Amino acid sequence: MLLSPAILALILVSVTVSLMLLLASGFAIQIITLWDINSGSEQQLVLERRTYLISTLLTWAFVAELVSLLLFVYNAESMSGQFVGAMCATGVLNVNVWGWPTLFLKMIVFFSGAAWLTLNYLDNQGYDYPLVKLKYSLLLLIVPLVIAEFVVQLLHFQEMEPDVIVSCCGSLFSSESESVAAGVAGIQPRIAMLAFYVSGLAMLLSGVWFLRRKSGGILFAVMGVAVFVISMIAIVSFVSPYIYEHPHHHCPFCILKSGHDFAGYFLYIPLFVAAVLALGVGVISPWAKVPSLAASVVKDAPRLAWLSMALFAMVYAMSTWMVLSSSLTMQGVWW
Amino acid sequence: MTKFIRKQRYLIDFTLSSLLRRKTKNLGLLLVYTLIVFILASVMLFTHALRSEAGIILQESPEIILQRMVAGRHALMPAEYLEKIGRVRGVVRKEGRLWGYFYDYATKSNYTMMAAPDKGLSNSEVIIGAGIARVRWLGIGDFISFNSFDGKTYTFEVKEILDSESELVSSDLVLMSETAWRTTLGVPEGYFTDIVLSVRNPREVSKIAGKLTLKLPDTRPILRDEILRTYDSVFAWRQGITFVLLAGAVLAFVIFAWDKASGLSAEEKREIGILKAVGWETGDVLHMKFWEGGIISLSAFMLGYLAAYVHVFYGSAVLFEPVLKGWAVLYPEFHPVPFIDGMQVATLFFFTVFPYTVATIIPIWRASITDPDTVMR
């Protein structure tokens, strides 16, 4: 177990977020069972006012998750010096089996939180709160994710044993951990690039379809998530080597460093926001038939779709530019 | 969208004026908040600075240090071991070092004594660290005496005072010629403290270290990377321990914040009642209150961090002096290279702003759900 401030902070956050969600889900259960929008009773008023508390808790939990995702990556980066063979964050995540699952869970919690808050926003536009029971049932589904994140992260930190000089001899005999970045980057760059551009095109087409026909919002969301995943793989597989100008350096984290002009932020921030917005379209668009929500669905869903497409386009433009302006040439090797 | 932004601007405007109207209450909160940020940030910046200083120093140190072990303890290294090592591929340079400690009764402090053959010192000349110069009021050309191991006193002329970029290690350093060193500290000819080896290719370091242990089974090689790694985790661990110790302070602060947020004065309650009555919605009051928390947090964070920054990087962490003096009388006056990094800021955020926010969520929500018709009762 390591006891650095960043690790303490990460554990503190996941404990707090879990508690906040447990509190929120306690209220959610009350709302699911007792909610009656037509009642003028004091109890109904109390429940209505609790919805404000729940969405506030969720908003802050979501913000905390986002910052903790960043901190988790920064921390992994900074700990790389403490493990033999760990050159950067990737190596630290590979230190035990819990590293990558923690990162993925954090991302999943981030996306489900964003989706829930979008649904909540939509429901608050309808004077009869038509989705109230649905959204609080969904909230209950996020709770296990958050708790799982807490447990997995704790295991990840607990099973870390840094390679430190011991008094009998130097730690020379500590084994070199297996090759680091290779596992993530196993995918052929050519395939990754093909998938990257084809899926992007498909996503844009589904967006255009959605904007013209006002249907297929869920398809757009699915495409958005798919493009998000493929883009991540693409960044690892071929974009990052171009940024590093080194054909075998595939790390998805080092591009966040100043040495590479913080290129990673220009890719990840639009990518994450675009995926969240696409997900939002999928969450909002199915409710156009509910009378009290129709107006805001018609107003908001296309807006989200536009923004999402614009940001995805930015990711594509950015990564294409990064590949083209790199002095690394891989013609004949990769394509 | 513009409407939303305008609305938030109005809310911020109102929040600022309401903060100013309750100056004393908010000033108290701001002060405590800033103090918490200041303490935690100082600890973080300071330990990080120590660590990176150590790193900078180690950059120049040799890749491998070879120590001889006798009965599990560090022992003197016979000079013939240098020959025994022979020619190892990849080793650029190998040499024996002479260093040790000297306890000075006059200042009740330990000096690090080191032989520096390459400095061209005569047997009656020394170079001393700035810390020693300070406590003993010495300048160049002054004389300093050391009691040797066999009870004699030798006097040396100060030829130079080390004015290193980083005083951290050189503060208590005394450099002298090899003969002078051996005479004062009593290590006989033919023995060294340890052997250092420089290696050209860092990838070969561990392979070379492996060869050395085979050739000289009673020695242990210490690699520079290992020292760095150990520093890394030791400093991280120290910071962690300090934070655990400071957790009490953070907790007290959280309780204080909770109390401040939930103990609204009659005046504030009335104000929120009025706002609700004239058409502010629960969400508007919530936003307003979170802006309030945000403004306080931001100011406290900036002020505290800035103060810590100045404290550590320009004031050589004077507040930590009493603590560190426990183990080093020759407290180094060191001015580490200033830096800020995202991880520290994020960590600090989670130790200060985040607990504050969480502690105030429920009190703020309670205030915001005031019945809009309270003012009519």
Add this chain to the structure above:
Amino acid sequence: MLIELNDIRKVFNQGKHNEFSAIRGISLQIEPNKVTCLKGASGSGKTTLLSMIGCLSRPTSGRITLGEQNISGLPERFLTDIRRHTFGFIFQKFNLIQGLSVLENIMLPAYPLGTPHEALMDYAHSLLGHFGLSRLSTSPVEWLSGGEAQRVAICRAMINDPEILIADEPTANLDSKLSREFMGLVDDLHQSGKTVLITSHDPIVFDSPVINRVVEMCDGQVLKDEPCY
């Protein structure tokens, strides 16, 4: 906009031992562009009724319709939205926020609407001019006299240009001269097309010629409902 109340009841502390019925089955229509007075002793339920009409609280049962819209079942979020566009409130104790200037107090209800700042300032200044308060716009409200505070409260009620003005015991803290002046202002508002709803047990109010209709209440029920001429 016609306000229609249908068998309105309001119970406090529902299901507890101190359960208390404040309004017990009131049905009423309040016509637009009239000045209506709810008259009754304190505890008669007139303020509770007023707060339900003004969307400040919800009836336990019954139906309130405002124009076409049923507002009795709306969640607070939407009630507030209707309230701030439709109603302006003048409270018994004026309820101005101490420490803020007259101008700031007047603009408060408009903040959550995100009205453009210049337009809002212009409108606030024109209101202040109309009520003869221009020279006081930057003074803190604690410097104001009773009559001035009252007029500031009216300006605040008008800032979102509501259709209906609600005044709860507006003359309780005024002497009779100022009370008569207030009724004069109410007449102005009425002339400019506003619907005004006043609760009071002050004869200067309910006997005033400005009032079109007096609804007398007792123990949560309507005792007498008569138009005045």
